[in-house]
Amino acid sequence: MKSSLISDMARSFGLPKLKRAAGVVTRRLPIPQPLLLVGPGASTRLGEAIADFGHRRVLLVTDPVVTKLGLLTPLTDALKARGTAFVVFDDISPDAPLPQIERGIACFNAADCDAIVALGGGSVMDAAKAIGLAAANHKHPRTLVGYFKGLHGPVPIYAVPTTAGTGSEVTVAAVISDPENGTKLVIADTRLVPTIAALDPTLMTGLPPAITAATGMDALTHAIEAYIGQWGTAHTDRMALAAVGMIYRNLPLAWRDGNDLRAREQMALAATYAGLAFTRANVGNVHAIAHQLGGKYHVPHGLANAILLPRVLRFTAPTVTAKLAVLARHAGVGSDRDNATTRSRRFLDSVEALNDALQIPRHLAALQQADIAALAAAACWEADTNYPVPRRMTQADCEALLRSVLPPEASPVVPVKRKRRSPTPT
Numbered sequence: 001m002k003s004s005l006i007s008d009m010a011r012s013f014g015l016p017k018l019k020r021a022a023g024v025v026t027r028r029l030p031i032p033q034p035l036l037l038v039g040p041g042a043s044t045r046l047g048e049a050i051a052d053f054g055h056r057r058v059l060l061v062t063d064p065v066v067t068k069l070g071l072l073t074p075l076t077d078a079l080k081a082r083g084t085a086f087v088v089f090d091d092i093s094p095d096a097p098l099p100q101i102e103r104g105i106a107c108f109n110a111a112d113c114d115a116i117v118a119l120g121g122g123s124v125m126d127a128a129k130a131i132g133l134a135a136a137n138h139k140h141p142r143t144l145v146g147y148f149k150g151l152h153g154p155v156p157i158y159a160v161p162t163t164a165g166t167g168s169e170v171t172v173a174a175v176i177s178d179p180e181n182g183t184k185l186v187i188a189d190t191r192l193v194p195t196i197a198a199l200d201p202t203l204m205t206g207l208p209p210a211i212t213a214a215t216g217m218d219a220l221t222h223a224i225e226a227y228i229g230q231w232g233t234a235h236t237d238r239m240a241l242a243a244v245g246m247i248y249r250n251l252p253l254a255w256r257d258g259n260d261l262r263a264r265e266q267m268a269l270a271a272t273y274a275g276l277a278f279t280r281a282n283v284g285n286v287h288a289i290a291h292q293l294g295g296k297y298h299v300p301h302g303l304a305n306a307i308l309l310p311r312v313l314r315f316t317a318p319t320v321t322a323k324l325a326v327l328a329r330h331a332g333v334g335s336d337r338d339n340a341t342t343r344s345r346r347f348l349d350s351v352e353a354l355n356d357a358l359q360i361p362r363h364l365a366a367l368q369q370a371d372i373a374a375l376a377a378a379a380c381w382e383a384d385t386n387y388p389v390p391r392r393m394t395q396a397d398c399e400a401l402l403r404s405v406l407p408p409e410a411s412p413v414v415p416v417k418r419k420r421r422s423p424t425p426t
């Protein structure tokens with residue numbers, strides 16, 4: 001529905017014009033920002049704050065791993081100590097499938113809740129947003145897919161991220177999945193931004209290095225794509241550049257020593273800054289391709305972004321040399337004596353080096369040569385209709401980018417040119 005509307009409008013006005021108009025609106029759209037509680041113990045302080053708001057009963061949305069690891073305890077102890085009733089719904093799995101959202105809504109209604117706390121990664125926070133909006137509007141979440149489909153805003157939502165990557169604690173969107181059709185569904189509404197977000201690094205110390213790396217590179221991709229895209233504002237640029245510097249300084253530390261609370265806190269804050277940047281300035285070609293890989297092969301979102309980021313940046317570089325040089329300065333890469341071209345090249349090299357340092361593979365093991373054309377077509381469509389990219393990908397560009405991350409054994413054999421017996425007349 002959304003696609004056909006966009007394609008109709010695109011035919012009438014032309015995509016570049018349509019995107020410029022969307023940029024004008026997006027730059028001016030009032031987007032609320034949550035109150036941030038930051039630091040060790042922030043989830044306890046959130047529990048205390050919620051108790052003061054006098055909610056009837058709170059639905060805690062999370063996943064089974066969070067429950068098993070006991071990460072809910074500081075929050076639930078604070079709620080219990082202040083006599084706030086709550087119900088735990090810990091049925092959310094990656095990509096927040098629709099049937100789980102439906103069960104969450106049923107649980108919210110059955111327990112007569114009037115607020116939600118999301119404690120988990122991006123899927124948990126997005127699920128909580130969808131449950132909160134559907135419950136407030138008494139509508140099925142499928143009918144809320146698209147932009148501003150709810151008459152009412154969601155019930156109050158509080159967020160406690162347990163990974164430093166997605167930025168969902170400050171964004172206007174909820175991405176859920178429809179397992180029946182194998183599609184992702186996006187609900188977008190500025191009222192979906194949580195009221196309070198608690199960034200508690202003590203909840204992140206148990207994250208394994210591979211997840212720390214992938215989620216951290218997702219945050220870096222948000223910051224870079226928001227900065228080099230065409231919808232940035234002075235505020236989103238500030239947020240994006242701060243995030244890049246913090247990620248370069250702290251992601252390797254958090255990866256090496258998961259218990260480094262200072263690095264964990266800086267990463268949590270950086271992911272939130274990057275979220276504030278991209279929720280207005282949007283993302284770009286890396287995300288357009290990564291979403292297809294997630295849908296087709298269920299590749300973790302952050303990992304797909306991390307693998308694609310250096311390749312897509314090299315493709316984009318000629319159009320954003322000056323911006324890449326600024327990113328380099330904030331990342332602490334290169335020297336002020338370098339000219340913009342040299343410094344931008346150093347930044348591209350540094351993204352690759354960061355991936356290597358975090359042991360992120362250079363190729364995508366799941367990618368199949370036979371799928372590339374369809375994946376590229378879907379990625380180009382997503383980028384063309386949604387993202388203010390600095391350099392547009394053609395189908396051939398995108399196929400080449402995808403081929404560049406094919407695992408070596410799956411790469412097509414380059415045919416050896418045979419010598420012709422007799423030259424063809426020209």
Ligand SMILES: [Fe+2]
Pocket residue numbers: 166218222287301305
């Ligand atoms: Fe992302």
